[in-house]
Amino acid sequence: MFKKVYSVETKLACIEMKKVAKSNKVIMDTLGIKNASQVKTWWRWYQNDELYRFH
Template sequence: MATRVSYPVEIKMKAIEMRLAGVPVSDVMKQLGIRNRTQLKVWMKWYREGEIHRMEQPVGKQYSFGKGPETTTELERLKAENRFLKQQLDLLKKYKELERRWDQKLSLPGSNPFEQK
């Protein structure tokens, strides 16, 4: 049994999308065949910190900050950046919608727990 598993970039990005959509970690791991929960946490950390270039690095290889593999073309890099920015926008839209619902809920009479009676 191999101790180090290399996952394709597509699996990593799909896992991140599923987590952002609220899918539980165990379900993501089961559906995508990810063995280690910590691995998913590392990918999410890279995503949050904008280090999506690290998704392409092979096991045991760490690139210098801001650099991806030498084989990445400008077009591939721009596509990855575009995908990242679209995901950021989707996340912000979801947050705004939740915030709007929360504000609506608080504006209903008797629903604000902080209201003075």
């Protein structure tokens, strides 16, 4: 098993899609993200102003 690493561009694209109220499923299908919890985590980091975590 290996750890999947997403690029900063993917994470920011996810945040932009969440801002315009796209569903997690649409975001996952569009960006190739495997787990919805990843989208939720990135969104929580964004809302808590923890953008340093994206790098």
